[in-house]
Amino acid sequence: MIIKILSVFIMASFIVGFTWAFAISELERATMEIPRLENAFGQPITDNVNVNQQIQISADITNNQQKSQNFVYLVQIINEQGFVVSVGWISGQLTPDQKLNPSLSWTPKDSGEFIAEIFVWEGLVNHSALSNYSKLNISVS
Numbered sequence: 001m002i003i004k005i006l007s008v009f010i011m012a013s014f015i016v017g018f019t020w021a022f023a024i025s026e027l028e029r030a031t032m033e034i035p036r037l038e039n040a041f042g043q044p045i046t047d048n049v050n051v052n053q054q055i056q057i058s059a060d061i062t063n064n065q066q067k068s069q070n071f072v073y074l075v076q077i078i079n080e081q082g083f084v085v086s087v088g089w090i091s092g093q094l095t096p097d098q099k100l101n102p103s104l105s106w107t108p109k110d111s112g113e114f115i116a117e118i119f120v121w122e123g124l125v126n127h128s129a130l131s132n133y134s135k136l137n138i139s140v141s
Contacts (some may be wrong), residue, residue, distance in 0.1 A: 028064055030071065030094065030130035032120050035059040037136060038103065048139045051108055057116045058103035059134065063094035071130060073102040074119040077138075080112050089124070114138040 037045040038056040049055055057075045070093050077086040088104040108114065116136040122128040 027129055027132055029069060030120050031062045031064055032118065032131045032134060033060045033062070035116075035118050035134040035136050037116075037138065040105075048141045049108060051111055051140060054105050054107045055138075056103040056105055057118065057136065058101055059118055060099060060101045061094070061120050061131070062099045063097060066096045068096065069094045069130065070123055072119075072121045072124055072127075073104070074121060074124075075104045075106070076117050076119075077106055078115045078117065079110075080114075085114070091123070108138070108140040111140045114140060 036058050037049070038058050039045055040054055040056065042056070042058075045055060059073075061071070061073065063069045063071075070091070072089050072091045074087070074089040076084050079085050086106055088106070090102055090104065092100075092102075094100060106116075114137075116138055118134045118136070119127075120130045120133075122130055
């Protein structure tokens with residue numbers, strides 16, 4: 001009798017532990033932190049950007065899973081009229097718990113106010129989000 005109770009307890013513990021390991025929600029599969037603008041040398045840009053100045057749109061992404069994860073780091077730039085003026089992406093694979101800081105370059109051709117929207121997706125065909133997206137305001141003079 002004790003063996004049966006002990007077996008049930010061990011099995012229940014295993015099932016509960018196993019369930020928690022896979023209880024990560026879709027938007028928690030990866031984390032995107034510290035979205036930022038940088039110059040070509042990785043230094044933060046804290047003031048206005050100049051027309052024809054190449055900048056980097058960067059963020060830190062982390063795979064929160066215990067398995068490898070394909071990803072696409074996608075950035076779109078939107079002008080004051082709400083039109084997308086630039087789209088770029090890089091893709092790769094994150095190993096379990098890997099942290100990576102991808103960046104994409106953009107060179108503004110016009111002055112004005114722009115928004116960089118940053119996404120981390122599973123892929124371009126399967127654009128299932130791995131984390132919440134971020135926005136950065138960019139002032140170009």
